[in-house]
Amino acid sequence: MDFDNDIGKPWRWTEEDGTVVTRGAAWSAPGCHPTGCGIKTYVKDGRLVRIEGDENHPVTKGRLCVRCLTLKDFTYHPDRIIYPMKRAREDRGLDKWERCSWEEAYGIIAENVGRIKEKYGAETLLAMTGTGRMTQMAGVGAHRALGTPNGCYAQSGFACYGPRVSITQYLLGAPYPEIDFAGGLPGGYDDPQYQVPEMIVQWGKEPLVSNGDGLFGHAVLDLVKRGAKLMCVDPRLTWTCALADYHLQLRPGTDAALGMAMLDTIIAEDLYDHDFVDKWCYGFEQLAERVATMPAERAADICGIPAEEIKEAARAYANAKPASIAWGLAIDQTVNGAQAGQCILSLIAITGNFDVPGGNILQDIFDGSGDKVVAGLGWKLLPDELKEKVIGLEEYPAYVNMMLRAHADRALDALETDIPYKIHGIWFGSTNLLAPTCSAQPKRWYNAAKDLDFNWVNDIFMTPTAMALCDVFLPISSCIEQDSIVPTHYGGTPNYYSALNKCIEVGECKGEFYNYHDMGLIVNPSAWTGDNACTPMEFIDDYFVGGTGMNHAKLREEVTHQRVVGYRKYETGHLRPDGMPGFNTMTGRLELYSYAFQSFGEDPLPYYVEPPFSPVSTPEVAERYPFILTTGAREYAYFHSEGRQIPYLRELVPEPLFEVNEADARAKGIKDGDWVRVENQFGFCLLVAKVTNAVKPGLVHAQHGWWFPEEDGEAPHLFGVWKSNINSLVPHSRNGKLGFGAPYKCLLCDFRKAVPEDFENVDVEGVDQPGMPKHKYDDNFYRLDKDESYQGASPAAGEGE
Structure with missing residues (x-):
């Protein structure tokens, strides 16, 4: 062999x-x-x-x-769920699951869903997903399998991938562009069409750990070995950052200021690609005027990076031909992320690095894929009156119309207030909602969902979410079982x-798509029969490669x-439905000045705004919580909340880590390996100190996704899900003006060495932590449409044309 x-x-x-x-x-x-x-x-x-x-x-x-x-x-794994299971609604939170057949499981679902739809309307059902199995299938699960408009990715502000996808669609008329690592070329790096980039910028992204969104992380190292220089924009010193030629350790949440300053340097020093700007860009003059309000000297004060270092990085990127930028989750996870993304796209554009070998590549989107995806999701099959009932449509049309699903924060509001209507059931589609993966304020989600009429889940293992909230469990396959x-x-x-x-x-176990198909035939047959009939494999083929x-x-x-x-x-006309050269935008050009943003009441040009909770925007909060908190960096061992049961993975990262600088740990009397209590005005959790100089003094980082499968699974403990739940410190509904983004990576906190009493209080139900008056920081505490919240020029929509 x-x-x-x-x-x-x-x-x-x-x-x-x-x-x-x-x-x-x-x-x-x-x-x-x-x-x-x-x-x-x-x-x-x-x-x-x-x-x-x-x-x-x-x-x-x-x-x-x-x-x-x-x-x-x-x-x-012996704990894996490999048969459908059911339990009585009154036994939620208790380990009283019984094995049943798929037919019985689907029958229970069909009976309850049918009753809810008939009595209250299809819109009163939510289909929740996280990152998901086989992509984020809230659309398929909601629209086609259930017949409800309210698919919902549970992360506040859809602060993962969704902002990037939407921003690029609005500015380019094309999906999110990734770095060109020759993945589609038969000759790979040696293909005659390809050119190794002179520089790769990793901006808020660490693909070596996560292969984020399909970027194979080792490809970056392959290209570095072939001569590409590497620039990392990251507050933390990661393994990849240690290899970089440039490492910009900005204050979390200040990416837009850095992007504006780099744009200003490139424009002021005449380092931009005149030919591409003149032929293919719209709004360059307005962009130049705007970014001139953020010179490197001003950005230095905001970002904590010396002005000359910002300028040097901007020059290096502009002079590299070609160059590419891999921008990631960290941009999505701020309220200013849309504008930071706007800056990054503008950097790619004015340097002429769009859709060139070794630059940022775009998809030929008019191969039928756009229409078939929407049809596959089932959105086109919904009646218009249901589409108009999507939660959040009125307040955040840019979000809802692009993502074709409910706004996550408004969905929690609906669960808590019954406005615009009462929710009666949730399908948790491969999302461990309560573990600190995506949901902000997970105890609020728990309290809002635990008494609904009917909930069910499909997943691999029993999770805190399934144990706490669900009545039916549908087991799904791994990637080698389908x-x-x-x-x-x-x-x-x-x-x-x-x-x-x-x-x-x-x-x-069933593959996720097979489950959608089989359940849909029973629960919402009109979307899967007649002219819509298909086999599961026909559906997969159409959805992915149609x-x-x-x-x-x-x-x-x-x-x-x-x-x-x-x-x-x-x-060549491959980006437009009419086959004409240009981009699929209102102007036919790549819009540095965005008419799409303007149509939604947003500033058409990039601007900087402070994170909602920072030493600058909330100095009174910073007095109590003086450390800047960033969360959720990827780990080699785990993908979000998955894998804690696997011995080899758990051996790599056995405990939930809290990175703290040596000087800060010493001042607090904390040693490496100590349990610490981390808290802010929204909540607290318990983590294990990792004393390291990978974070600067004043900055701390917390891992996400932690729960403890080896602990008691029944409520209220729920596998220890509340103990190390960093998302308890993340506020609800602090989104950007378009509805995107949330401050997962730019908050304030304080910490101290944990005492035994801290471990006794972690299972307390409810939202508000001891000593915090209810709703002190309600949804109106911070709004981006307050004039005083803007840092620098930010005219009303429509000005500056």
Whole structure:
């Protein structure tokens, strides 16, 4: 048996000893972004023996993260739920689950959903997701499987990927552009069409740890080895930042100020690409006037980076030809994130790095994918009167119309207030809502959802969310137990498509798409029969690769299909439905001055605004909570709240870590490994100190996603979900003006060494922590439309045309 070289092998073969080797790809579960890393599974007598990286994969080339390498432990873990289960509504929070059949489970769901829809209306059902299995399927789950308009990604302000996708659609008329790492070119880095970038900027993104959104992190290192310089914009010193030629350690939440200052430097020093600006950009003069209000000297005071360092970084990026920017989650997780993203897109544009080899690549979006995705989601199948009832539409039309789902913060408001109407049931689609993964103020979500008429869940393991809130549990498959497709970047900017090839069965688990289809046939049959009829695989093919001529049957033979999308598509008409050159925007150009933003009452130009809670915006709060808190950086071992049951993963990161600078720890009398109580005006939690100079004095970082599967699962303890729940410190409804963004990465806090009494209070139900008057910081405490909240020029929408 050759472990080192199976290059050229078919997608499946049988070894002499009867072991069946299957080539395919990984996606969630176990958790991962859609990178489609190549895997080889070895199955003997129907059981997975081991898993290896597939050296045939044109990009990943056999490299696998520890989450894939522990897939066998994940698949056969004794705590995994592998059969449908039910329990009585009055037993929520108690471990009184009983095994049932899929038919019975679907029958219970259909009976309750039908009753709710008939009595109260389909809009009173929520379909909640997190990052999800097989992409964020709130749309499919809500619109097509249930027939409700209220799909909902539970993170406050949709502060993960959604802002980036929406901003780029409004400014470019195209999905979020990713760095070009030659993933779609058959020759890879050596393809004659490709050019290695002279510089790669990682702005609020660490793809080596997370492969965020489909960017294979090792590709960045591959390109650095081939000569690319690396710039990191990150408050923390990460492993990748330690390799960088430039590391800009800005104060969290001040990205827009830094972006404006870099733009001003490039424009003032005439370092921009005149030809691209003149031919393809709209609003350059207005942009230049605006960013001139944020010179590097002013940004230095805001960001905590010396002015000359800002200028040097701007020059280095502008002079690198080509250059690319990978911007990530940290931009989404601020209330000023839309404007920070606007700055980053403007930097890419005015330096001429859009859709060029080695720059930021765009998708040819008019291959039918736009229409088929909306149809696949089922949005087009909803009656107009239901579409108009989406929660949050009136206040945040930019958010709701782009994401085609309810606004997360307004959904919690509806649960708590019955405005605009009362919610009667929730489907938790592969989201561990209560664990600190996405929801801000998770105890409020818990209290709001625990007494609803009917809740159900699909997931892999019993989670705090399932134990606390749900009446039916539907078990879903891992990536090697189903046939499906993984497109990089969720199909938005695809480099390649990879096949998930089923090689084993475990219990009665179903793939997520198969569950949508089968449940939809019973719960909302009109969306799955007649002219809408399809098999699960037809649905998968249409959703992921419709319009490309590819399907799973063809993809299985290739395992990975590289999709050559070409370059400079704004010159060839491949970005517009009319086939004309340019961008799919109101002006036909890349809009540095955004008419789309203006139409929603937002400033059409970028501006800087302080985080809602900072030493500058709330000095009175900073007196009590003097440390700047950032949360949620990725870990090699875990994907959000997943994996704490897996021994090898837990050995890597056994406890919820709280990074604190040596000087700050010494001043507090805290040693490495001490439990600490972290608190602010919104809540508290208990974490384990990691004393490190990776964070500067005055800055602390907390891990997210923690719960303890080994602890008591019944309420109120719920696997210890409240103990280390950092999202208890994240406020509800502090969003940007368009509805996007929330301050997960720019808050205030204080901390001290924990005492025994702290551990006794973690299971207290309710929202308000001891000593905090209710609603002291209500939703009107901070609004971006207050004139005094803006830092510098920010005219009313419409000015500056």
